[in-house]
Amino acid sequence: MTDTRSTTKRAAIVINPAKTVDIDVRELLAKHCEENGWGETLWFETTEDDPGVGQAKEALAQGADLIIAAGGDGTVRCVAEVLAGGDVPMGLLPLGTGNLLARNLGIDVTDYDGALSGALVGTERKIDVVRARRSDPDKDQVFLVMAGMGYDATIMADTNQDLKHKVGWLAYVDAGIRNLPGKPVKATVEIDGKRVVHRGVRSVMVGNCGKVQGGLEIFPDAKIDDGLLDIAVLAPHHGKLGWLSVLAGIIGKGKTKDTAVEYFQGKAVEISLEHKDDYQLDGDHEGENKHVRMTIEPGALTLRM
Ligand SMILES: [Mg+2]
Known part of the structure; x- marks a missing residue:
């Protein structure tokens, strides 16, 4: 041969x-x-x-x-x-x-x-990838779309697969409603070495690009080749109506004064939770996690499409 x-x-x-x-x-x-x-x-x-x-x-x-x-x-x-x-x-x-x-x-x-x-x-194009290093157990992974700790990851774990197939992101809303009575977790979020959040939250999401199913944009400003991470901190107010303000915040693209959704950008983010919560990478539930450091690797992946 x-x-x-x-x-x-x-x-x-x-x-x-x-x-x-x-x-x-x-x-x-x-x-x-x-x-x-x-x-x-x-x-x-x-x-x-x-x-x-x-x-x-x-x-x-x-x-x-x-x-x-x-x-x-x-x-x-x-x-x-x-x-x-x-x-x-x-x-x-x-x-x-x-x-x-x-x-x-x-x-x-x-x-x-x-x-x-x-x-x-x-044609080839270079896109950013995000490297996520979690502790306990130590694991080094990458993701391309979005990752999260907390409620969003619980939804990923709980979403009915059949429903997801039929109705797309509405399935996440369904799972979201079933998961409503969750408690907030105390979180510390540092972006590029600076502490920006230290309070009870329900979810910290990190995006490399913005769209989820049905065209809903979690990260309105995210671009896959700008060398920046987009971070959303979701902290609904007490009671069931609190989640409506989160949804309103997302639809309002974070431009409301409401602190139910806060947006940040940076090159590195470190998320520490007071106790373990659900963790997801690109929609796959990765068990529970307490601490992760995510860094952008600009243009690290060549796509041909
Ligand atoms: Mg980006």
């Missing part, structure tokens, strides 16, 4: 086999590779134990010139964790229900042909 690596480009795909789609991904990808003179694709499937990091590392080790993340935001997050800081670009084949990164980038999540052709021969 001859080594054709230097002459023929090879793509790898890291695919979540649990996502059912009405297309034959293998066949479609083979067609696009052949049309563009690429070699046979390296095929990797994610598992529950390894949702993409190990597969992306193996794809790099085998010399892939491009890695296509095919799945939901969880798969994308894991592949990005391996590719961030390197030269190999990432392609996107959105197969999830949220596909938040793809939507924030304006990708048509129903156009599989367009996605694959863009991944192989599209």
